[in-house]
Structures are given as structure tokens and as C-alpha cells.
Amino acid sequence: MTEPAQRSMRLGARRLAVLCLLALSWLSGPAARAEELNVAVAANFFGTLQKLAPKFEQASGNKLLLSSGSSGQFYTQIRQGAPFDVLLSADSDRPKQLETEGLGIAGSRFTYAIGTLVLWSPKADVVDRDGKVLRGGAYHMIGIADPRNAPYGAAAQQVLTALGLWETLNQDKKLAVGENINQAWQFAATGNVDMAFVALSQVSDGNAISGSSWLPPQALYTPLQQDAVILTRTGKRAVAEAFLKWLRDDPQAIATIKAAGYHVAE
Amino acid sequence: MSLALDIAWSRPDFQLQVECEFPGRGITALFGRSGCGKTTVLRCIAGLERVARASVRFNGEVWQDQRRFVPTYLRPLGYVFQESSLFAHLDVRGNLEYGLRRVPAAQRRIGFDQAVRYMGLESLLTHRAEQLSGGQRQRVAIARALLTSPQLLLMDEPLSSLDLASRGEILPHLERLHDELSIPIIYVSHEIGEVMRIADHITLLEAGRVRAFGSIHEMLTRPDLPLAHLEEAGSIFDGVIAEHDARYHLSYVGIAAGRLAISLRAAPVGQAVRVRIDARDVSLALEPPQHTSITNILPGRVMDVTDDRDPAQRLVRIDVGGRPLLARITRRSAAQLAIAPGVALYAQVKSVALMD
Amino acid sequence: MIESFYSPDDLVALWISLKLATLTVALLLLLCTPLAWWLATTRSRLRVVGEAMAALPLVLPPTVLGFYLLLFLGPYGWGGRLMHHLGLQPLSFSFGGLVIGSMLYSMPFVIQPLQGAFQAVGARALEVAATLRAPPWDRFFTVAVPLARRGFITGSVLAFAHTLGEFGVVLMLGGNIPGRTQTASIVIFNHVEALDYSGAQRLSITLLVACFILLLIVYGANRHRAEVAAVA
Numbered sequence: 001m002t003e004p005a006q007r008s009m010r011l012g013a014r015r016l017a018v019l020c021l022l023a024l025s026w027l028s029g030p031a032a033r034a035e036e037l038n039v040a041v042a043a044n045f046f047g048t049l050q051k052l053a054p055k056f057e058q059a060s061g062n063k064l065l066l067s068s069g070s071s072g073q074f075y076t077q078i079r080q081g082a083p084f085d086v087l088l089s090a091d092s093d094r095p096k097q098l099e100t101e102g103l104g105i106a107g108s109r110f111t112y113a114i115g116t117l118v119l120w121s122p123k124a125d126v127v128d129r130d131g132k133v134l135r136g137g138a139y140h141m142i143g144i145a146d147p148r149n150a151p152y153g154a155a156a157q158q159v160l161t162a163l164g165l166w167e168t169l170n171q172d173k174k175l176a177v178g179e180n181i182n183q184a185w186q187f188a189a190t191g192n193v194d195m196a197f198v199a200l201s202q203v204s205d206g207n208a209i210s211g212s213s214w215l216p217p218q219a220l221y222t223p224l225q226q227d228a229v230i231l232t233r234t235g236k237r238a239v240a241e242a243f244l245k246w247l248r249d250d251p252q253a254i255a256t257i258k259a260a261g262y263h264v265a266e
Numbered sequence: 267m268s269l270a271l272d273i274a275w276s277r278p279d280f281q282l283q284v285e286c287e288f289p290g291r292g293i294t295a296l297f298g299r300s301g302c303g304k305t306t307v308l309r310c311i312a313g314l315e316r317v318a319r320a321s322v323r324f325n326g327e328v329w330q331d332q333r334r335f336v337p338t339y340l341r342p343l344g345y346v347f348q349e350s351s352l353f354a355h356l357d358v359r360g361n362l363e364y365g366l367r368r369v370p371a372a373q374r375r376i377g378f379d380q381a382v383r384y385m386g387l388e389s390l391l392t393h394r395a396e397q398l399s400g401g402q403r404q405r406v407a408i409a410r411a412l413l414t415s416p417q418l419l420l421m422d423e424p425l426s427s428l429d430l431a432s433r434g435e436i437l438p439h440l441e442r443l444h445d446e447l448s449i450p451i452i453y454v455s456h457e458i459g460e461v462m463r464i465a466d467h468i469t470l471l472e473a474g475r476v477r478a479f480g481s482i483h484e485m486l487t488r489p490d491l492p493l494a495h496l497e498e499a500g501s502i503f504d505g506v507i508a509e510h511d512a513r514y515h516l517s518y519v520g521i522a523a524g525r526l527a528i529s530l531r532a533a534p535v536g537q538a539v540r541v542r543i544d545a546r547d548v549s550l551a552l553e554p555p556q557h558t559s560i561t562n563i564l565p566g567r568v569m570d571v572t573d574d575r576d577p578a579q580r581l582v583r584i585d586v587g588g589r590p591l592l593a594r595i596t597r598r599s600a601a602q603l604a605i606a607p608g609v610a611l612y613a614q615v616k617s618v619a620l621m622d
Numbered sequence: 623m624i625e626s627f628y629s630p631d632d633l634v635a636l637w638i639s640l641k642l643a644t645l646t647v648a649l650l651l652l653l654c655t656p657l658a659w660w661l662a663t664t665r666s667r668l669r670v671v672g673e674a675m676a677a678l679p680l681v682l683p684p685t686v687l688g689f690y691l692l693l694f695l696g697p698y699g700w701g702g703r704l705m706h707h708l709g710l711q712p713l714s715f716s717f718g719g720l721v722i723g724s725m726l727y728s729m730p731f732v733i734q735p736l737q738g739a740f741q742a743v744g745a746r747a748l749e750v751a752a753t754l755r756a757p758p759w760d761r762f763f764t765v766a767v768p769l770a771r772r773g774f775i776t777g778s779v780l781a782f783a784h785t786l787g788e789f790g791v792v793l794m795l796g797g798n799i800p801g802r803t804q805t806a807s808i809v810i811f812n813h814v815e816a817l818d819y820s821g822a823q824r825l826s827i828t829l830l831v832a833c834f835i836l837l838l839i840v841y842g843a844n845r846h847r848a849e850v851a852a853v854a
Contacts, residue, residue: 080696345753365754
């Protein structure tokens with residue numbers, strides 16, 4: 001081979017070797033650490049769990065790795081072998097299903113929080129405390145989460161159906177359907193809709209609800225039970241059980257959850 | 267030393283059937299009209315076109331036959347393209363050194379400085395291609411090809427993309443190459459003027475076939491070939507500067523048949539030169555012309571008389587001192603003077619062009 | 623000081639994103655250069671097929687791509703089972719899996735500029751190099767590659783930026799695991815979901831500024847090279 005070609009090939013080979021070494025070192029995962037729990041948590045509870053995690057870590061000496069996402073996405077991923085130890089879902093269906101399919105440990109499922117649906121507007125006088133504004137019809141758009149994949153969205157649909165407004169609102173195209181509960185909240189917060197059905201946890205700081213709001217009677221919708229379940233493929237069952245127990249029984253945990261706008265199962 | 271070629275290539279719109287030999291020295295022009303296949307032949311010689319049925323042999327070495335195909339980069343040739351095709355990412359020096367570096371030191375016969383000198387590139391070495399004029403680029407391209415110390419130099423219409431001035435600039439360099447280097451050159455062109463200036467032999471290509479091959483003197487004047495019937499048809503004579511006449515501002519070129527006077531040139535006595543005499547500038551006389559203003563008169567004997575394209579004219583080929591001279595005269599004069607093969611007469615040359 | 627400006631998650635995620643983008647670009651350049659060269663120079667009829675396949679990731683929604691990759695690389699898919707045979711962990715939910723996903727997702731951004739650049743080199747420059755005694759590999763590295771430089775740069779920059787901003791594939795295939803597959807783009811999303819807009823902005827602006835500086839450096843270093851034609 002000619003000189004210049006030889007030189008450029010040697011240089012190229014050296015660069016290649018360096019790259020390969022780097023690649024190998026980066027591809028290998030971090031060193032395994034004991035007592036680290038991989039928790040998959042529904043987006044709506046993520047913020048709350050971020051507040052709870054340090055308390056648990058202090059109490060137990062174990063670390064929580066939080067992965068936020070949508071329950072549907074987690075379900076798919078868990079079926080495909082995702083390395084989570086615990087799932088804190090936004091509903092009770094998915095954990096039930098996982099249990100049935102043997103992907104969740106039977107008997108480990110429990111309701112860690114119960115959500116509350118609220119019709120909300122950031123502005124003070126828009127929503128009255130009895131929800132009569134809905135019947136009045138003096139609004140352009142209401143925001144809801146997608147009933148097909150968000151439990152709060154399904155609950156909103158149930159409320160509107162019970163009030164006999166679901167068909168009308170759909171026909172008049174007065175519903176803005178967000179991909180998830182956060183989007184619904186964004187619609188209202190940014191003024192793009194007059195009001196939205198959101199989670200109480202999003203608009204309450206434990207004492208008061210911002211703006212103006214209406215709490216639909218619990219009877220109008222299926223309880224927004226959020227269930228947790230330990231996943232069968234966990235290698236840290238004891239720690240997972242300790243975490244769920246803490247979540248259920250620890251007074252600090254319960255207080256934090258309530259302060260975030262959820263109920264707990266009695 | 268020679269190049270033996272046998273190419274048979276059939277395409278829907280074009281057939282190439284070339285079987286010929288190129289001499290191993292001097293410049294051979296591969297001449298023909300546009301589209302006759304000249305560039306294709308050159309590319310086949312170089313291995314840039316891969317033709318299924320072709321045989322290319324250089325100095326006994328097989329470059330291509332039914333069983334073998336030596337790729338271009340292994341053939342010891344240089345190639346100058348019609349458009350200079352300098353590498354845009356290298357400066358002139360980089361371009362020149364590209365081939366040089368890839369030739370083992372032991373095989374290099376032309377040095378960097380030598381090639382730069384031949385082509386007059388001293389001041390251009392750090393320039394980039396886009397900063398150069400067309401003529402300058404071609405000079406770089408030629409030098410670049412030379413620096414691979416090729417055993418055969420192929421040039422594909424190197425001047426046709428240049429303007430007249432640039433062409434004039436380069437031709438002297440080519441002539442110098444011809445004189446100073448012993449590399450055989452195959453020079454593709456459709457411009458008879460260029461060919462007349464530098465070629466030693468001509469291979470005439472017509473519609474994908476070799477029509478004829480021979481020395482330039484012969485090919486230009488053969489009445490059966492289209493070359494003698496071109497507007498610019500003429501004859502070539504290779505001679506030497508014999509004498510200068512400062513008083514009348516003349517130089518004399520000695521050829522076999524005698525002497526030709528041209529305008530005074532600065533060339534030294536003894537220098538080899540080539541002159542061109544256009545057929546239309548030659549008139550004939552049966553008797554030695556008296557009291558005529560024409561200075562250049564050569565005695566000769568008629569070889570043949572043929573019809574010209576123009577029905578009013580005839581082409582007369584005359585042997586002067588062993589070399590053919592072409593004259594174009596009116597049919598009427600030819601008849602009246604009874605110009606026929608064997609007749610001894612005097613050729614009056616109105617204008618002699620020195621090829622420099 | 624930096625530690626107090628960003629949350630620790632932020633820094634780790636930034637690092638993962640940078641690693642991911644760099645590795646993806648490096649591997650893509652390695653893989654796509656011969657591919658782009660083939661696409662640019664072949665006269666085979668398969669070329670159209672190759673071009674379509676190379677462009678396919680552009681058309682697929684990222685989440686769909688992520689989903690299919692999850693199926694393929696997961697323990698029940700071919701990829702996962704192969705890894706199992708080799709005694710290795712499946713690539714889903716790992717950094718390695720993200721690299722593969724990113725490579726697929728950003729591949730068109732490397733192949734297309736490279737192919738264009740190689741095509742612009744044209745046959746003539748390489749013919750010239752052959753007449754100057756350069757064998758095929760030599761011609762490729764000393765003529766085609768330098769002349770295609772702009773393509774390499776464009777492709778690298780595009781793929782780098784694209785990978786940094788990647789979300790759907792990473793989320794689905796990676797599982798959003800902190801320290802392993804949680805990239806900066808996901809953390810930004812998390813901040814938004816948690817209604818921590820200032821946190822989201824901090825990280826977003828960081829990414830923006832970093833990318834902008836990178837682009838300035840890359841294009842600045844290349845401002846001299848304004849080659850239009852491969853040969854002159």
C-alpha cells in the first residue's frame with residue numbers, strides 16, 4: 001500500500017480502537033448496588049413520591065430509584081421484562097392484570113392512594129361550589145384527560161354522563177381532550193380552556209384549593225383507586241415489601257399523601 | 267515499445283471496433299469527429315471503461331485480455347482529462363504530489379522541480395484550483411500526470427475546454443515535452459490545428475473504426491482520407507533554422523526540398539522547427555516562376571490529382587524532396603496546365619506558418 | 623455551585639445524554655459511511671430499497687419505534703433471546719439498548735447527508751486518483767472522504783442534536799431508570815409533569831446552550847471549506 005494510505009489507515013485503526021474501548025466502558029452498566037429499589041410510578045404521583053422518597057430512605061437506609069411514566073407504558077414494559085421492582089400505578093386495573101398474569105406477586109397489591117376528581121379553574125369566580133356552571137353552558141371549552149387511558153379522564157366522563165352533558169358537549173365540540181391529566185391541567189392553567197377536570201392533588205396544597213373549583217360527589221364516578229403491586233421478577237422482595245408497608249402504615253407517609261390531595265384507604 | 271489495442275464494444279447507439287497499434291515513441295494523435303469514439307478508446311486503454319471484449323497490451327505486458335483486467339491504478343500511465351479535474355481539496359502542490367507520492371522512489375524518473383519547470387508552475391504552488399485560470403489548471407494537470415513517471419501519457423482533448431489564448435499558452439509546453447521526454451503520448455483531438463502542431467503520427471477514427479494510421483506527413487496529404495479535404499488541409503514539414511537575414515527580417519528553414527523563408531524568429535540556428543503549409547496557399551507553375559513576389563518556391567513532381575469537396579477545385583499532391591506537399595488549385599487550371607501524376611513543376615508557397 | 627444549581631438527577635441525566643449522543647454519532651459514522659458510499663456509487667437495483675430502508679426511521683413515530691425495539695430486544699424477542707444464548711443480559715432497559723435505539727432513530731440523519739456528499743464527489747475525482755496510482759481504499763480515504771467532509775459534519779451534528787432531543791424511543795426502550803437510561807430529555811419532561819417548570823427550563827436552556835456552542839465550534843472550524851465541486 002502507498003505511504004499516505006498506510007498512514008491514514010493506521011491512524012484510522014488507532015482511533016477505532018480508542019472508540020471501541022470507550023464504547024465498551026460506557027455500555028457496561030453501573031456497578032450493582034444493594035438495597036436500591038426500582039420504582040415505576042405513575043406520572044401524577046411522581047411529585048408526591050419524590051417528597052416521600054427521602055423520608056423512606058432515611059427510615060430504612062434503602063434507596064429508591066424513581067421512574068415516572070404512564071401506567072399503560074409501564075404495563076407494556078413490565079410485560080417485556082422491565083427491571084422494576086414495584087409499580088405504583090394510576091389505576092387499579094393494571095396492577096390487577098399484572099397479578100392475574102403472574103407478573104405481580106399475588107397478595108402484594110394494595111391501594112396506596114385514592115384520587116379525587118375536581119372541576120377547576122385557576123381564576124377565582126369561574127367554577128361555583130356546586131358545579132352549576134356546567135349546566136349553565138356559558139363556557140367555550142372544558143378540558144379533560146383522555147378517558148381511554150387516564151382514569152381521571154374516565155371519571156370525568158362518568159360525571160358528565162351522569163349529569164346528562166356528555167353527548168351534548170361532544171356534539172358541540174366543547175371538550176378539549178388532553179393526552180393525560182397533566183395536559184388537562186395545562187389546558188386550564190394556560191387559559192386555553194375555561195375549566196378542566198383535574199386531580200385534586202394537582203391544585204391543592206393540602207389546605208386550600210387554588211382558583212375556583214367543584215368537587216363532584218364520589219357517587220358519580222368509580223373511585224380513583226391507585227394501586228401498588230410488587231413485581232414478580234424483583235430480586236429485592238423484602239425491601240419492596242418494607243417499602244409498601246411503610247407507604248401504607250407510616251404516619252409521615254400518610255400525612256404527605258393526604259397533604260398532596262389524595263385520600264388513603266381506611 | 268508499443269501499445270496494441272483490440273476493442274469490440276457494442277452499445278445500442280454506438281459500435282466500437284478498433285484494432286490497431288500505437289508506436290512506442292512520439293505523439294500519436296487519435297483524431298476524428300466528435301462522437302467517433304476517441305475518448306472511449308482512450309478510456310479503454312486506461313482501464314476507466316471496462317469493456318468485456320477488449321485486448322490491451324503495452325510493451326508486451328497484458329493490461330487487459332479475456333482473462334485478465336489490470337485496474338487503472340496498476341497501469342503505469344498518466345492521464346490528462348479534458349477538464350483539468352484538479353482535486354479541490356488540495357492546493358497545486360498537493361495535487362502535484364498526489365501521484366508522485368504513490369510511485370516508489372526507485373521508479374521516479376521525473377522530479378517535482380523538473381515537472382514544475384516544464385509547465386511553468388513555480389508561482390502557483392500554493393494556489394488552490396478555483397483560483398487558477400483554465401490554462402493554468404491544465405498545466406497543473408499535465409504536470410501532475412507527468413509526476414507519476416508514466417510509461418505512456420494519455421491526453422483527452424486537453425485544450426478543447428480552453429480559449430485560444432490559453433491554448434496558445436500551453437502548446438509550447440507540450441512541444442517541449444515532446445522534445446525533452448521520451449514518453450509516448452496518445453493525444454485525442456478533433457482539432458486538426460493542434461494535431462498539426464505536435465503530432466508525429468495520426469490514427470484516424472471514423473464511426474467507431476480505425477480508418478487509417480500513419481505518419482503525420484502522410485496522413486495529412488493522403489487524398490483518400492478526409493484530412494486532405496478539410497478547409498485547413500495542408501502539409502507539415504520538419505526542418506531546422508538554417509540562417510537569419512536581419513536586413514530583410516527573415517529566417518530561413520531548411521527542409522529536404524530546399525529552404526523556406528519566414529518572418530525573422532529569435533530561435534537559434536540549428537533549432538528543429540516544424541512548419542505548416544496550407545493547401546490553399548500553394549499555387550503551381552510548370553516553369554520556374556519569374557518576376558514573382560512569392561519567395562518560397564519548391565520544385566517537385568506530381569504524385570496524384572484528386573477531386574476536392576468543392577467541385578471547382580482539385581487537390582494535387584506533390585513530392586517535394588521526398589515529402590508530400592498538398593496544393594489546392596482550380597479544376598480549370600489543373601486542366602489547362604495538364605497537371606497529372608509524374609509532371610514536374612514548381613510549387614509556390616504564399617504563406618508558411620511556423621509552429622511555435 | 624453547579625451541584626446546587628441543578629438537581630443531582632439533572633447532572634446524571636445530562637451525562638447520560640452526552641454519552642448517548644456521542645456514542646451514537648461515533649457508531650453511526652462507522653456504520654453508515656460504507657453504507658452511504660454504497661448507496662452513492664452503486665448502480666444496482668437494490669439501491670432504491672436501501673434508500674427507502676435508510677429513510678424509514680424518519681417516518682415511524684418514535685414511540686412506535688421504541689415499542690418495536692422493546693419487543694425485539696426484550697427477553698421474548700429475537701434480540702433478547704440471542705443475548706440470552708450468549709449469556710448476556712437483554713439490551714432492553716439498558717444503556718446499550720438506548721444506543722441501539724438511538725442509532726436506528728438517528729440513522730437517516732447521518733446516511734442522507736453522507737450519501738449526498740459522496741454523490742457530489744462524483745466519479746471523475748476518483749478516476750483521476752486511479753490514474754495517479756491510488757488503489758481503491760486509498761482513493762476512498764484520500765479523495766472521497768476529504769471531499770465529503772461537509773457531509774460528515776452535517777450528519778454528525780444532526781445526529782448528535784437529534785439524539786439529545788430523543789424522547790419516545792428512549793422512554794419506551796429505556797424505562798426511564800435514573801443513572802442508567804434516564805436521559806436529559808426525559809428529566810425535562812419529568813420536571814414538566816411535576817409542574818416544576820423552572821427545573822425544566824434550567825435543563826432545557828443548558829442543553830440549548832451546549833448544543834449551540836457545539837454548533838458554533840463545528841461550523842466555525844469549517845468556514846474555510848467552501849468547496850462546491852469535487853474537482854476544478
